[in-house]
Amino acid sequence: MIKTITAALALAAPLVFAAPDAPMRVSLDTTAGNITLELDSQNAPITVANFVQYVEKGHYDGVIFHRVIPGFMIQGGGFTPDMQQLETAEPIQNESDNGLSNLRGTIAMARTRDPHSATAQFFINTVDNRRLDGTPGRPGYTVFGKVSSGMEVVDLISKAPTGSRGHYRDVPVTPIIINKAIIVESE
Numbered sequence: 001m002i003k004t005i006t007a008a009l010a011l012a013a014p015l016v017f018a019a020p021d022a023p024m025r026v027s028l029d030t031t032a033g034n035i036t037l038e039l040d041s042q043n044a045p046i047t048v049a050n051f052v053q054y055v056e057k058g059h060y061d062g063v064i065f066h067r068v069i070p071g072f073m074i075q076g077g078g079f080t081p082d083m084q085q086l087e088t089a090e091p092i093q094n095e096s097d098n099g100l101s102n103l104r105g106t107i108a109m110a111r112t113r114d115p116h117s118a119t120a121q122f123f124i125n126t127v128d129n130r131r132l133d134g135t136p137g138r139p140g141y142t143v144f145g146k147v148s149s150g151m152e153v154v155d156l157i158s159k160a161p162t163g164s165r166g167h168y169r170d171v172p173v174t175p176i177i178i179n180k181a182i183i184v185e186s187e
Helices: 002-017 045-056 151-158
Strands: 024-030 033-039 063-069 073-076 106-109 122-125 143-149 162-165 168-172 177-184
Touching: 024 045, 033 045, 033 151, 045 106, 045 143, 045 177, 063 151, 073 151, 143 151
Parallel strands: none
Antiparallel strands: 024 033, 024 177, 033 143, 063 073, 063 168, 063 177, 073 122, 106 122, 106 143, 162 168
């Protein structure tokens, strides 16, 4: 009888005590305020693993939002406040066919014209940008998460006065720095 109860409890324990897979969250502590991102590793596993690798290495600590275009997006992840471009790992495979759309508050990977050129730079959509989504035969920009808190900070950054620095345009006049990017416990 005791063996039967113990066996039944052992089988039931994973069902009772197993926590559902909680989404991973990353906190961006910026000079404009805090932004928390909820990453979607189910729909963008390669991209989330890539982004998390940069977070864990401290790559985003001290970088700026170097491209801010009102009514479009804010972009960061690649430059120091003095506009020195950071070294990155190899580019990753584009996952823009994952069913996620470039809607307001989503985070996506920046890239060149080569769809498989994303490395560390990312952007947060400040409006719906469905034109950035992929279509059959035309890869888009991979969405891999969304802002779960701090959208007011994103909106504040999107209103920052910008200008040109060297051959870069749309650079905030006063640098908006990511002081620290960290993985945070799920709620």
